[in-house]
Amino acid sequence: MTAKIINGTEIAAKKRIEIAEEVQKLKSSGVTPGLAVILVGNNHASRTYVKNKQKACNELGMHSVLIELPESISESELLFKIEELNGDQSIHGILVQLPIPKHIDEKIVIESISPLKDVDGFHPINIGRMMTGQDAFLPCTPFGIMVLLEETGIPVAGKHVVVVGRSNIVGKPAGQLFLNQHATVTYCHSRTSDLKAHTTQADILVSAVGIANFINAEHIKEGAVVIDVGMNRNNAGKLCGDVAFDEVSMKAGFITPVPKGVGPMTITMLMYNTLKSAKNTLQS
Numbered sequence: 001m002t003a004k005i006i007n008g009t010e011i012a013a014k015k016r017i018e019i020a021e022e023v024q025k026l027k028s029s030g031v032t033p034g035l036a037v038i039l040v041g042n043n044h045a046s047r048t049y050v051k052n053k054q055k056a057c058n059e060l061g062m063h064s065v066l067i068e069l070p071e072s073i074s075e076s077e078l079l080f081k082i083e084e085l086n087g088d089q090s091i092h093g094i095l096v097q098l099p100i101p102k103h104i105d106e107k108i109v110i111e112s113i114s115p116l117k118d119v120d121g122f123h124p125i126n127i128g129r130m131m132t133g134q135d136a137f138l139p140c141t142p143f144g145i146m147v148l149l150e151e152t153g154i155p156v157a158g159k160h161v162v163v164v165g166r167s168n169i170v171g172k173p174a175g176q177l178f179l180n181q182h183a184t185v186t187y188c189h190s191r192t193s194d195l196k197a198h199t200t201q202a203d204i205l206v207s208a209v210g211i212a213n214f215i216n217a218e219h220i221k222e223g224a225v226v227i228d229v230g231m232n233r234n235n236a237g238k239l240c241g242d243v244a245f246d247e248v249s250m251k252a253g254f255i256t257p258v259p260k261g262v263g264p265m266t267i268t269m270l271m272y273n274t275l276k277s278a279k280n281t282l283q284s
C-alpha cells in the first residue's frame with residue numbers, strides 16, 4: 001500500500017481563508033483580533049517561530065504585538081508585563097514563547113496569563129475544561145491534528161489511537177482530544193516496554209517524540225493513519241519528523257509529511273484561538 005499524503009499546507013491554507021473572512025466580519029463589528037507574543041532572550045528558533053506567528057496575524061488581518069524582553073529580565077518584571085496585557089482590551093491572545101530562561105518559573109508564567117486570553121491552551125483552567133469536555137482554548141498542535149483528520153474525512157470514534165510522547169503541550173492533550181472524540185487511547189513514552197507491541201495495534205499512530213527515524217515500518221499496522229508531529233534535523237541538517245517517511249508511507253494508509261504536515265496547522269489553530277477569544281468579547 002502507498003499511503004495517501006495528508007497535506008497540512010493545503011488544509012491550513014483553507015482554514016486560514018475561513019479565519020480571514022471571520023476576522024473581516026468581526027472588524028466590521030468594531031473588534032480587531034489582537035495577539036501579543038512575548039519573546040524573552042535571543043533563542044534563534046524561538047525568534048523564527050515568533051516571526052511566523054506575526055506574519056500569520058498580518059496576513060489574516062489581525063493586530064499583532066511583539067514584546068521583546070532581555071534574557072536577564074526578572075520573573076516579577078515579566079509577570080508585570082503579562083498583567084498589563086491581561087488588562088489591554090486590544091489584545092485577545094497572549095503567548096509567551098517557550099522556552100523561557102531557567103531563572104523564571106514557567107508554570108507561574110503560564111498561570112499568570114488570563115485563561116480568557118490563553119490562546120496556547122496551556123493554562124490549567126483551559127486544560128481542565130478540555131479534560132471535562134467543556135468549551136476551552138485547545139492546545140494548538142493537538143487541535144491541528146484533529147482538524148487534519150476531520151478535513152481528510154478520517155473517522156476517530158471507536159478507533160484505537162496510540163500516542164507516542166506525553167508532553168503537556170503535545171502528547172497528553174492529543175490523547176485527550178482523541179478520547180473526547182470517542183477513540184480508545186494508549187499513551188507510550190520513554191518508559192514504555194515493548195513499544196512496537198503497542199504501536200502495531202494502532203489504527204491511528206501519533207508520534208511526538210523528537211527523534212528522527214524513530215518510527216519505522218515495523219512499528220505500524222498495514223493501512224494505519226500515521227501522524228508525525230516531530231520536528232527534527234537529519235544528518236544533512238534537513239527538517240524531518242519522527243517517522244521514516246519512505247518506508248512507512250509504503251505500509252500506512254495515510255501519513256503526514258514533515259514539513260507540510262502538522263507544522264502549518266499549529267500556527268493556524270493559534271490564529272483560530274485568537275479569533276475565538278476576540279469573538280468571545282462580543283458575547284460578554
Ligand code: NDP
Pocket residue numbers: 141164165166167168169170171188189190191192195208209210211229230231232262263264266
Ligand atoms: P518533549 O521532549 O517534551 O516530549 C517528548 C516525549 O517523547 C516525552 O514524553 C518522552 O517520554 C517521549 N520519548 C522520548 N524518548 C522516547 C522513547 N525512546 N520511546 C518512547 N517515547 C519517548 O517534546 P514535545 O512533546 O514538546 O515535542 C515532540 C516533538 O514534536 C519535537 O520534535 C518537537 O519539535 C515537535 N513539535 C512539533 C510541533 C509542530 O507544530 N509540528 C509543535 C510542538 C512540538 P518521557 O515523558 O518518558 O520523557
